[in-house]
Structure formats: structure tokens, C-alpha cells
């Protein structure tokens with residue numbers, strides 16, 4: 001049993017949302033939207049990798065630039081995955 005850092009109510013280990021105050025467990029928060037692991041992996045790893053794949057296929061300078069820029073969200077996502085999940089509100 002752990003407790004919510006915001007309202008101190010008891011939470012079951014597997015719970016990702018606090019039923020008392022609606023705090024959520026996640027890896028990243030952008031504009032009040034909290035990313036869980038699957039969303040972070042999708043938008044931070046899969047989407048940029050697909051964009052890089054198509055950018056490299058274009059075989060031009062623009063494609064190279066896009067590929068370089070798209071490594072940033074990948075590094076950002078990996079960093080947040082390493083930091084781990086925490087309770088957010």
C-alpha cells in the first residue's frame with residue numbers, strides 16, 4: 001500500500017489514478033496532459049523513428065535535418081523513461 005502525495009489517501013500498488021483527488025501517475029506532463037509509458041513510447045520513440053525513416057528515404061538535405069531534429073524527442077523520451085513515473089496533478 002502506498003499513499004497519494006497530494007491527498008495522502010491510500011492507493012493500491014497498481015493504481016495509476018488517485019480516486020480521491022484525481023492525481024495521475026505518469027512520466028511526463030505537457031499542457032496538463034499526463035503521458036503514461038505507452039503514450040510516451042508512442043509519441044517519443046515510435047513516431048519520431050517513423051519520421052526519421054521517411055526523412056532518410058528522401059535522401060536530401062532536408063531529410064538529414066529532419067532526422068537530426070527528430071533525435072531530440074527520442075532523447076527526451078528516453079530520459080523521462082529513465083527518470084521513471086511519479087504522481088502528478
Ligand SMILES: [Zn+2]
Pocket residue numbers: 004005006007008009018019020021022023
Ligand atoms: Zn490523491
